[in-house]
Amino acid sequence: MLSQTSRYALHALIVIARSSGQANVRVIAEETSIPMNYLGKILHVLGRRGLLRSSRGVGGGFWLARPPQQIPLIEIIEAFEDRQFFARCLLGSESCPEGRPCAAHALWAPIVEQTRQFFEATTLADLLAEGQALEALAGPARLPSGSELSIDGVEW
Template identity: 30%
Template sequence: MRLSARVDYALRAVTELASVTGAGRGRPVTADQIARAQEIPPKFLESILLQLRRGGIMQAQRGPEGGYWLARPAEEISLADVIRVIDGPLAHIRGQRPEQLGYQGAARALQDVWIALRASERQILELVTVADVAQGTLPEQVTKLVSDPRAWT
């Protein structure tokens, strides 16, 4: 799995918002505050925040008291939700969904491998919420996977 810089920055920005504002709690956070806290290029971040707002992950207000906040509680926003807003469906092979691929002969089982990979990826990314990351308390299933030394290589 490869995540684009856009997805990485989006996940970091949303996590930063969760740690500072929650959903509707506290004052909105400016794009500049998020950019500084997460070391994200400000111009790049602006376009990502626009996507996240359009995708229903966050809300925004203009003006001197303006900024960004989560559109719903961080506990209800999975990492998969954020990734889908930024990059679309979780797994594509050559720009197609795995179920749309047509493999022949000896390679036929590859389609099942790609579908299983997507299901595994989805299982983790839908399980982990923005709140989990912001609080540093990942689900047991994730910490178990991370504790396997093979996961680090």
């Protein structure tokens, strides 16, 4: 559904948001298992898109340019998927030129539209909240095992 690259971007942003401050490429790559060089490129794109800020040099890294409530998932996706990602019909836009819908169009359109609305309405904050809920459920049993995904200290 989503490209690997989009999924990397989402995952990286979740980790950055959780880190309550700056996070550098190496650390994010370790935590997410995303190849480091590739991740650098992805974060750079997110920077140009206005989702991340960055600084170089010692102590540098990336951080969210906006609070996660103001980062809808669709912005992340649009950075890496081509423009027709949501415009495309079941049979492809070739079979379905403007104004001459193909046989599948009307049936498929509601599905696409609902998916698009999901990505528009859901924000990075929603994902963080969901992750927090999961941790509350499973947390006590595996806190001692040392996974340091703490969500505290986020100042938004």
